[in-house]
Amino acid sequence: MKKILAITLVIVFTLALVAGCTNNNTPSSSSPSQSSSSPSPSNTSPSPANTNQTPESTEADDSFDASRIIAVFTREDGSGTRDAFVSITGVGGDMYEEAVVISETNEILTKVEENEYAISYVSVGSLSDRVKALTIDGVYPSNETIMDGSYKLQRPLLVCVNADSVDDPLVQDFIAFMLSAEGQDIAATRWTKVDLNAESYSTSGLSGTLKVGGSTSVEPLMQALRQAYIVLNPGVEIEISGGGSGAGISESTSGVLDIGMSSRALRDEEKANLTDYDIALDGVAVIVNPANPVEGMTIDQVKVIFTGEVTRWADSN
């Protein structure tokens, strides 16, 4: 009796395992064929996809079921990418509350890669082939479209200094380095340059201490700039702290910081006391699974998806 029970259990578990494995294999074996077939129409016609979306979804992908719920993945409250995304798209504080919250860019990429019905957003510098970036108002995110401003989902990464610090030679020299060809090459590693034809930087031989603080989105860029700068100017020490764009702006106004970092443009009343310099541009890409036939959206379409007004792919266009 016991033996029979044990044997049946073993058989059931093995069958379950086999079933589980084959289930996993079917979508993964079929998805490459879709991903290879769906980009081909986009290459020929990268224009606003409103008109050619319907034929695409019927011919290319039988497995993509547009009646399914849109799986919205978002970054956590307080993330710089989320701040930029909700303020540019107009989602604001009305983020869809059913949206799955992920606190790592890589985890977002994995989730979107695993889920055919997913949509999310990441910094353009973090894009990979595992996911498909959408065109926004017909413009694909790239260094060129971000720099000429035609790609709308972007924000400046900037530094600001108050009237006292702006004449400080060390502050001037460090900012000159950020805007030089060397500084812009560092910006281009993950972000977009603001100036393609920047002049080369020459060492000034100054020494002293600088306090820099503010946006955590600018912080990695500032760390990279600092490393390169102190190699050229061994006498200079630079302390970098986080705290967010708001802290960067208020503390550089009050003079606690020599240089403030911000990942949003300054407001007019803030500009009265501060001089600001854009040091790089950062685009936010809206991403979907490669099996998704959708190639592009308008900012409004993105907004209604992320506020939860539209919850099914069939209703999204």
Add this chain to the structure above:
Amino acid sequence: MHIVFVIAAFIAILAVALICIFLFAQGLPTIFEIGPSKFLLGQKWTPTNSNPAFGILPMILGSIYVTAGAILLGVPIGLFMAVFMARMCPGPLYRIIKPAINLMAGVPSVIYGFFGMMVLVPMIFDAFGKKFDMMSGDSMLAASILLGIMILPTIISIAETNLRAVPQELYEAAVALGASHERTVFKVLLPAAKSGVMAAIVLGIGRAIGETMAVKMVVGNQAVFRLPHEFLKGVRTMTTNIVIEMGYVEHGSLHNGALIATGVVLFVFIMLINALFSILNNEKASQ
């Protein structure tokens, strides 16, 4: 030499005391600033809105649901496994199973989380996604299954130790009276080890409610008020609430305080569980 041991003991106690003081000194003022009922029973968590709301009821319930699910799945399997290992397992098999269980206890939780994210979540989405109109596989169910697996080694090893501690005379007496092996194990040995088995379950609950990394990767993290039957949807637990939002929070802000206060509530839960554990242990000692 004596003094070295005293110092070591004091350092351990000091660490616990410092954590307590830090948590309560930072967390309690925030709870009163928000209002205890608004904080503990509020259903909205929108910390960065212009009109912020700090209600952690969804997270408290989330922690309870996910833990309850883990107990539901993990305890029966764990107990049967413990009984098997203590009383039925042939020697050669035991020498394979025992190290396997120990290994399971040593696997870092982020590895469990990775397994959950890459295997469990897509599996649940494939199985139920279309039928139940799921957004993704990130759900209470995924977290419960994963935690159910993670608490197995805790439950198995403690329950097994307690089953082995039952005097052999009890077993022999029951068998001598004509009871079968199975009947003896379930009707005599298991009741005799009852408080030890309960202690194993309580420790399992403690492990499940405090787990962070693995849960974060599979649970969805939506701070939404849920009912238990919505187990195919995601929730946010108290632990994931802290770890997800800690990274970017401004120091000294109310948001920061609210996250520490979430830690206070979690800490109180853990203290209750530990108190329950010592009560059960005392009961065992008095038997």
